[in-house]
Amino acid sequence: MSKMFTITLLLIILQLGANAQVVPNLKLSTLEGSSFQTQQFNEISGKPVVLSFWATWCIPCLNELTAINDNLDDWKKESKFEFYAISEDDSRTAARVPALVNGKGWNFNVLLDKNQDLKRELNLMNIPYTIVIKDGKIIYRQAGYVAGNENELYKIIKENQ
Numbered sequence: 001m002s003k004m005f006t007i008t009l010l011l012i013i014l015q016l017g018a019n020a021q022v023v024p025n026l027k028l029s030t031l032e033g034s035s036f037q038t039q040q041f042n043e044i045s046g047k048p049v050v051l052s053f054w055a056t057w058c059i060p061c062l063n064e065l066t067a068i069n070d071n072l073d074d075w076k077k078e079s080k081f082e083f084y085a086i087s088e089d090d091s092r093t094a095a096r097v098p099a100l101v102n103g104k105g106w107n108f109n110v111l112l113d114k115n116q117d118l119k120r121e122l123n124l125m126n127i128p129y130t131i132v133i134k135d136g137k138i139i140y141r142q143a144g145y146v147a148g149n150e151n152e153l154y155k156i157i158k159e160n161q
Contacts, residue, residue, distance in 0.1 A: 021137050023131075024121045025037060025038055025039040028086065028112060048081040048156070050082065053086050060128050062100075079157050132157065
């Protein structure tokens with residue numbers, strides 16, 4: 001009986017950790033090679049921060065980021081928010097990221113999570129995966145991408161500015 005209680009308690013604790021409501025403080029890299037502390041996401045107040053997790057080899061990710069980029073200028077005229085695309089490419093494929101970003105003409109911040117530390121800490125199982133943070137708390141999560149999901153994302157942004 002005691003063993004069953006311990007296992008149940010452990011599962012509950014793991015589940016609570018998986019549903020963390022804040023972004024942990026980790027170090028990522030910019031495309032230029034500078035360090036970026038993820039704590040900065042939690043410190044932006046008064047406006048939403050969107051994190052889109054992606055990789056160069058992920059076709060749905062590329063489709064989502066292209067759709068967002070196509071709308072980004074109009075969205076920024078109407079709403080105040082920050083947008084970051086976080087590449088989950090590892091050391092073998094990360095060298096492709098700058099060329100792809102430039103080739104696509106993406107006009108947003110891109111960060112590199114080469115060891116997938118942030119992805120692991122947030123318990124993300126797949127990409128694309130989008131998170132919206134407001135005043136340091138995760139308020140929205142979306143796994144996967146289907147054409148039109150960017151409209152739902154923008155709705156969340158507008159409701160939380």
